[in-house]
Amino acid sequence: MLFIFPKPGDCEESSKIMSQLSHQTQLVITGCFQEVVKIATARRYHLIAFLTFDDAFPASWYVHELVANHSPTMILTKVRESHIQLVNDWMQRMAPCPECAEEHSLFDESLKYIDQNLCETDLSLQTVSDHIFVSKYHYSRVFQKKTGVGFKEYIMSRRIETAKKLLIKGESVTSVCYSVGYNDLTHFSRIFKRLVGISPSAYRKTIFEPAPSLPMSIPSKAYTG
DNA sequence: CATCGTGACGCTGGGCAGTC
């Protein structure tokens, strides 16, 4: 499950959300819709929830474009803390039971392995392909075909998402860098800036020193729950 | 046709120095 918020900056609310989400849930707080598209199309989720505390999403957020093409999508505006808990609880109950789960493919197994080892510095195409006993060449192609993005790109975006969560929690850039599997702060900063648009420290700043809110309006009425 | 290996090439990851 993927939670997406369009408004980086509200530290208190972000902390509340973080505390309520299960480990199966990925949280994205970003002002960049292109980033959302990239993440949402990188893999299939049980549900993608677009949530905003405001009356509407930013005008540049064409959330409906993602509804038809990708994972099941929920759009909620005027969200309150209680809504987060409700949606999260609902998703836990809706999660497929082991007996009725779809066939467990090797590729799914590899994604699980990546999830479990995302922050390990030795996570590579080689280690993952070894885990499911296929050649790295073959796995690289399968990965590209199934996810639509390259292996490296996928790992980077997942790590940066984890990094953002840790930065929201108040951890230092250096600490976050090592926590998500990078050995070099220089490199981590570069990757972070490339994917997020701002440096890790600047991102941290936007969380703890909220910027003036962006104009919020959306032409077509979204579901308001 | 599906799966996999090889070689070439471009990019990433990481080290280092300098700066703010």
Added chain:
DNA sequence: GACTGCCCAGCGTCACGATG
């Protein structure tokens, strides 16, 4: 502590070919 620039080894991707 954090960021930028430069450099380079190694990894990932791509194109192509081999095998069953």
